[in-house]
Amino acid sequence: MPVTKENKRFTYTDYCSWPEEERWEIIDGYAYDMSPAPDTEHQLLTGTLYRMLGNALSGKPCIPFIAPTDVVLSELDIVQPDILVVCDNQKITKKNIQGAPDLVIEVLSPSTARKDRWEKKRLYEKCGVKEYLLIDPEGKYVERFLRAEDGFFDRGEILSPRETLSLKSLPGIDIPLWELFGTEKPTPE
Numbered sequence: 656m657p658v659t660k661e662n663k664r665f666t667y668t669d670y671c672s673w674p675e676e677e678r679w680e681i682i683d684g685y686a687y688d689m690s691p692a693p694d695t696e697h698q699l700l701t702g703t704l705y706r707m708l709g710n711a712l713s714g715k716p717c718i719p720f721i722a723p724t725d726v727v728l729s730e731l732d733i734v735q736p737d738i739l740v741v742c743d744n745q746k747i748t749k750k751n752i753q754g755a756p757d758l759v760i761e762v763l764s765p766s767t768a769r770k771d772r773w774e775k776k777r778l779y780e781k782c783g784v785k786e787y788l789l790i791d792p793e794g795k796y797v798e799r800f801l802r803a804e805d806g807f808f809d810r811g812e813i814l815s816p817r818e819t820l821s822l823k824s825l826p827g828i829d830i831p832l833w834e835l836f837g838t839e840k841p842t843p844e
Contacts, residue, residue: 664683665681665685667727667730667731670686670733677690678723678735681732682778697737697764700790700835700836701722701737701762704738704762704790704835705719705721708828712825717741718740718747719739720739720740720741721738722735722738724739725751726739726752726756727753727754728754728782729782732778734775734778737762738758738760738762739756740756742825743757754783755779758785758787758788758825759786759788760790761788761789762790763793771789776800780802780806780807780808785801785802786800786801786823786824790835795815795816795836795838796813796814798811799811801823801824815832817833819831820832
């Protein structure tokens with residue numbers, strides 16, 4: 656369960672006044688501690704996916720970012736997704752990202768899985784994220800949610816390490832999940 660800062664609501668102004676060595680996120684005004692640091696498996700998977708996205712997006716208008724990058728969704732919602740991609744350069748400031756990224760990826764860890772799956776999913780849906788991925792390094796699967804025409808995420812789908820993830824928010828970008836998870840390449844049937 657994440658540690659929260661007091662039992663009151665905070666704003667972006669409060670967030671900017673906190674010590675830089677502390678990592679917090681604010682969701683609906685409530686502050687969540689980002690420690691402890693992710694384990695090495697989490698970091699390796701995050702780094703691998705970030706590198707894959709960076710290579711695939713080279714020469715394209717969309718830009719990938721990796722945590723810690725502040726994403727200011729509102730005065731009461733400031734998050735640091737593991738990986739995000741922004742295709743509207745006007746959202747990118749020197750200090751942070753202003754508004755919803757096109758793609759948000761959270762790599763699950765025991766200390767953040769509940770928040771990523773519930774609070775952050777609702778927040779990303781409300782703020783207009785087009786595609787939300789939850790990656791489970793232990794179970795070796797990806798859960799994908801896409802923004803539907805009604806403005807809500809669809810029911811989601813689960814992809815195994817034997818599949819290729821074709822990003823809907825970034826047409827033409829395919830991620831072979833066996834490479835991401837370091838498993839054996841599937842043989843054609």
